[in-house]
Amino acid sequence: MTRMDVTPNLRCLSENRAGLSLRERKKLRTRIAIRRATYRLIASEGYEATTVEQIAEAAEVSPSTVFRYFPVKEDIVLTDEYDPVMADILRQRPAGEPILESLRFVIVESLRGMLRDQPEELYARTRLMVEVPSIRARMSETMSTTSQLLAQILAERTGRDPAELELRLFVSTVIGTLREVTIYWGERGFEDDLFSLIDRAMVVLGDLDLRD
Amino acid sequence: MTRMDVTPNLRCLSENRAGLSLRERKKLRTRIAIRRATYRLIASEGYEATTVEQIAEAAEVSPSTVFRYFPVKEDIVLTDEYDPVMADILRQRPAGEPILESLRFVIVESLRGMLRDQPEELYARTRLMVEVPSIRARMSETMSTTSQLLAQILAERTGRDPAELELRLFVSTVIGTLREVTIYWGERGFEDDLFSLIDRAMVVLGDLDLRD
DNA sequence: CTTGATTTTGAGAATTACTTTCATTTGATG
DNA sequence: CATCAAATGAAAGTAATTCTCAAAATCAAG
Numbered sequence: 001m002t003r004m005d006v007t008p009n010l011r012c013l014s015e016n017r018a019g020l021s022l023r024e025r026k027k028l029r030t031r032i033a034i035r036r037a038t039y040r041l042i043a044s045e046g047y048e049a050t051t052v053e054q055i056a057e058a059a060e061v062s063p064s065t066v067f068r069y070f071p072v073k074e075d076i077v078l079t080d081e082y083d084p085v086m087a088d089i090l091r092q093r094p095a096g097e098p099i100l101e102s103l104r105f106v107i108v109e110s111l112r113g114m115l116r117d118q119p120e121e122l123y124a125r126t127r128l129m130v131e132v133p134s135i136r137a138r139m140s141e142t143m144s145t146t147s148q149l150l151a152q153i154l155a156e157r158t159g160r161d162p163a164e165l166e167l168r169l170f171v172s173t174v175i176g177t178l179r180e181v182t183i184y185w186g187e188r189g190f191e192d193d194l195f196s197l198i199d200r201a202m203v204v205l206g207d208l209d210l211r212d
Numbered sequence: 213m214t215r216m217d218v219t220p221n222l223r224c225l226s227e228n229r230a231g232l233s234l235r236e237r238k239k240l241r242t243r244i245a246i247r248r249a250t251y252r253l254i255a256s257e258g259y260e261a262t263t264v265e266q267i268a269e270a271a272e273v274s275p276s277t278v279f280r281y282f283p284v285k286e287d288i289v290l291t292d293e294y295d296p297v298m299a300d301i302l303r304q305r306p307a308g309e310p311i312l313e314s315l316r317f318v319i320v321e322s323l324r325g326m327l328r329d330q331p332e333e334l335y336a337r338t339r340l341m342v343e344v345p346s347i348r349a350r351m352s353e354t355m356s357t358t359s360q361l362l363a364q365i366l367a368e369r370t371g372r373d374p375a376e377l378e379l380r381l382f383v384s385t386v387i388g389t390l391r392e393v394t395i396y397w398g399e400r401g402f403e404d405d406l407f408s409l410i411d412r413a414m415v416v417l418g419d420l421d422l423r424d
Numbered sequence: 425c426t427t428g429a430t431t432t433t434g435a436g437a438a439t440t441a442c443t444t445t446c447a448t449t450t451g452a453t454g
Numbered sequence: 455c456a457t458c459a460a461a462t463g464a465a466a467g468t469a470a471t472t473c474t475c476a477a478a479a480t481c482a483a484g
Contacts, residue, residue, distance in 0.1 A: 133353060136353065136356075137350055137353045140349060141348065141349045144348075165393070165396050165413070166412065166415075166416050168396065169389055169392055169393070169416045172392050173388060173389065173417075176384060176388040177381055177384075180380060180381055181381070184380065200378065201381055203378075204378050204382060204420070206420060206421070207418075207419075208416070208420060209418070210416070
């Protein structure tokens with residue numbers, strides 16, 4: 001809800017404490033504390049075995065507060081603030097650039113950002129995506145939201161109808177590919193170079209393009 | 213668990229009562245009763261508002277039994293027996309056929325079958341997919357299983373490694389497209405012709421193909 | 425058709441995610 | 455400091471899901 005007013009810094013995300021009121025900073029701290037506690041507990045106990053009560057205790061807040069910040073347990077682990085980042089990157093792409101290329105750029109840049117800022121979180125999240133079906137499922141939902149957002153932006157840029165089937169399919173295919181690549185990467189223990197995998201994926205997408 | 217021994221008839225699925233023991237037939241009847249009761253209740257009360265207890269009562273079984281048949285509430289609504297059907301259709305495709313064409317055929321034929329055998333269920337399910345996020349999420353998971361199954365078959369046919377990234381991406385893209393098209397279809401109140409939508413989707417996928 | 429083995433079912437208790445409500449605390453502000 | 459609005463915690467409630475165990479149904483032999 002309050003996410004809109006924070007212009008996201010492409011560099012460091014959850015550290016963005018500049019110019020926030022005491023209240024806001026406290027909220028941010030709580031949010032981070034909950035997430036940290038969760039990742040810690042999950043790492044030692046596993047996802048299912050970690051109850052919200054434990055998380056609350058570890059983060060030194062009440063269970064109600066946890067639910068206030070993250071309505072669904074899975075959200076704690078997969079809510080990321082990268083949607084607006086991706087949106088920004090996409091908006092900065094030249095209008096004439098082929099759509100596939102724009103999306104590739106967005107994906108690569110976002111991943112690069114995540115790997116730079118919070119690599120551990122990216123690994124942890126990917127691991128969860130591979131291991132916990134409910135998280136994987138929810139992640140797909142998240143990505144489908146991302147997909148809609150990007151489609152919206154591309155619609156503006158190309159003057160298409162954002163609801164147009166073809167555009168939706170195009171974007172969701174690319175995002176779906178990102179999902180698959182990430183899972184593949186995680187399944188094989190992060191041994192491959194993520195960006196090489198993305199390159200291979202792009203080859204498969206080949207000259208997928210929107211025609212008129 | 214017992215699903216493997218039933219060679220699925222391409223014509224009528226849940227009616228396949230031939231040569232089953234009393235026990236098996238009874239189980240099948242229970243399964244169908246639960247599903248029917250669920251769809252009925254959902255139609256009048258909505259998905260979230262329908263509790264498993266109500267379902268159990270309506271189907272005249274105990275809640276435990278419901279959970280024994282469908283471990284997760286969502287399963288009642290989205291478990292379908294079409295995976296083996298799709299697999300069979302795919303296996304019958306000529307080895308030389310382009311993969312995309314094979315998959316298109318599988319999709320079109322399966323949908324045709326569903327529309328013929330249980331159109332109401334297809335509509336109901338699609339409606340749920342559009343309206344209930346948790347179902348949509350789970351449906352994606354289901355489709356990803358389907359996707360793996362089909363990839364496996366295609367791997368055998370083409371002599372590829374079933375775990376190969378490119379193959380996985382290819383199949384999951386096509387299945388993901390089916391998902392999107394179905395949602396699109398449902399969002400617009402089933403006004404479009406489903407098969408025309410699929411044709412349009414195939415145009416977007418264009419000459420997506422696996423190269424070596 | 426009776427008996428004993430096997431399967432399926434139902435009853436009930438326990439866990440846990442999630443919701444809702446309300447009183448209390450805390451930061452923002454004049 | 456006094457006041458208002460937002461944030462928190464406490465507590466009770468709902469519903470999904472799991473587990474356990476005993477009763478009932480089916481099956482396979484004799």
